[in-house]
Amino acid sequence: MEQMSNEMPHWLTKRAFLTPDREAVSDGRRSWSFWELKERARDVARRLARLGVGRGDRVAVLMDNHLDYAAWIHAISFLGAVAVPLNTRLAPAEWGWQVADAEAKVWVFDESLEERVCEADEAGWEAVRISRQEIASTSPAEVELVERICLTDPATMMYTSGTTGRPKGVILTYGNHWWNAMGSVLNLGLQEDKWLACVPLFHMSGLSILMRGVIYGMAVEIQAGFDPAEANRSIHERGVTIVSVVSNMAARMLDDLGEQTYPLSFRCLLLGGGPAPRPLLERCRDKGVPVFQTYGMTETASQAATLSPEGSLARLGSAGKPLFPGELTIRKGDQTLPPGEEGEIAVRAPYVTPGYWKRPDATREAIRDGWLYTGDIGYVDEQGFLYVLDRRSDLILSGGENVYPAEVEAVLLSHPAVAEAGVVGKTDARWGEVPVAFVVLRSEGGVDEQVLIRHCRERLARYKVPVQIIWTDALPRNASNKVLRRKLKAKLEQRMNEG
Known part of the structure; x- marks a missing residue:
């Protein structure tokens, strides 16, 4: 029997053919149908082609949340090129490094960001x-646009910070996005839905909503920046039925909701970013808010496991079970651990990345025998429910953003006065956690706290900058000379208790 082809019609072209007049994207004021979205995307593609963009080229996209973001993602795919979303919250130096590492042919940005883009150094890559x-003012080229896509071809590349060193470009194929969308819809179901994207579109949680919208034929409302009152209005007045948030965002929506309740049409609050606190889940239960807790990452093209509302309180802290096309297990080395034993979470699924851009060693380390070793620690119970204990051992989760200590430490160590640096998270009422740095100076009196903080602000996104510098004579290290961050964490907690 002839092997089934991995090709299918271009998603947006097919969707515009099936439901041309149905709403595709809106921002609460304007809306485009799928036909209009397709025409806009194809127009942008022809203008991009004038700049020489073709199949396999990377296009870096630095934009805030707005309708054009959707058009751009699909425009790039019409050329067979690869979209590289950039985090608008990063420092110019971080953008420049990612653009150079991706070997992007074109870097497109919002005009409001032009001054900061000019500060970026692309380190030899132009x-x-x-x-x-x-x-928009570039004349369109006469070019043949992609009519069919191959599920094994790369569609996007998104940078994610590693536990050591520089961020890595996570390659995601059309098949990765397709199968994650299929897994999500088999879990959540599909009605006449409208999904609110109030998370950044440069994050996997936001980008995946745009992908699902076209595949499902579902309307997506894009919010420029998260506003709890506006999010609630979208649910009450504009027919939003699904919203993706982290715990802090959900709590703010409930605060704004006050004594009101959501309409029965609102059927899913998809909650990511780590286990939800019990008080929040109880508030949602009392309000009749259907919460689906999730576990996922860039490498899995969004969700990898999801907990249904029935289990949100009975299985407090659980991220649920893997999506239908996927498998999940707990490993110690290559050994599979029984229920209840803690180890590394491993995922095998058609939505798992084929690897990291130009990082063969990192790919081999992360993906073994078809399993993605996530670096996260957890366990499963007898029924197969996942419990995540540690989101990549030293990860600091600040306002829904991942902060990896090694990246912050590297910036601190780039200052000539710093001999050693160790970064840990401190509990914060607003952001969940914020970074704090322990620093050993090369000589006393060589630099003050504000100088180092300013040094970090010039090189890192605001949420990665330490809120406090703690001077110390030495950092605790193990036999391999690695910093023992858990001891720094204990030292920080002791200082907080004493102070």
Whole structure:
């Protein structure tokens, strides 16, 4: 029997053919149908082609949340190129490094970000830098656009910080996005839904909503920046039925909701970013808010496991079971551990990345025998429910953003006065956690706290900058000379208790 082809019609072209007049994207004021979205995306693709973008090229996208973001993601796919979303909250130096590492042919950005883009150093790699507004005035090229996509071809590449060193470009194929969308819909079901994207579209949680919208034929409302009152209005007045948030965002929505309740049409609050606190889940239960807790990462194209509302209180802290196309197990080395034993979470699924861009060693380390070793620690119970104990051992989760200590430490160590640095998270009422740095200086009196904080602000996104510098004579280390961050954490907690 002839092997089934991995090809299918271009998603947006097919969707515009099936439901041309149905709403595709909106921002609460304007909306585009799937036909309009397709036409806009194809127009942008032809203008991009004028800059020489073709199959396999990387296009870096630095934009805030708005309708054009959706058009751009699909425009890049119409050329067979690869979209590289950039985090608008990063420092210019971080953008420049990622653009250079991706070997991007074009770097497109919102005009409002042009001044900061000019500060970025691409370290020897010269991408064409052009604003979104300039592209609009570029004459379109006569070019044959992609009509069929191959599920094994790369669609996007998103940078994610590692536990050591520089961020890594996670390659995601059309098949990865397709199968994650299929797993999600088999779990959540599909009605006449409208999904609110109030998380950044440069994050996997936001980008996946755009992908699902076209695949499902579902409307997506894009919020420029999270506003709990506006999110609630979207649910009450504009027919939003699903919203993706982290715990802090959900709590703010409930605060704004006050004594009101959500309409029965609102059927899913998808909660990511770590286990939800019990008081929040109880508030949601009392309000009749259907909460689906999730576990996922960039490498799995969004969700990898999801807990249904029935289990949100009975299985407090659980991230649920793997999506239908996927498997999940707990490993110690290559050994599979029985229920209840803690180990590394491993995922095998058609939505798992084929690997990291130009990082063969990192790919071999993370993906073994078809399993993605996540670096996260957890266990499963007798029924197969996942409990995540540690989101990558030293990870600091600040306002839904991942902060990896090694990246912050590297910036601190780049200052000539710093001999050693160790970064840990401190509990914060607003952000969940914020980074704090323990620093050993090369000589006394060489630098003060504000100088180092300013040094970090110039090189890191604001949420990665330490809120406090603690001077110390030495950092605790193990036999391999690695910093023992758990001891720094204990030292920080002791200082907080004493102070």
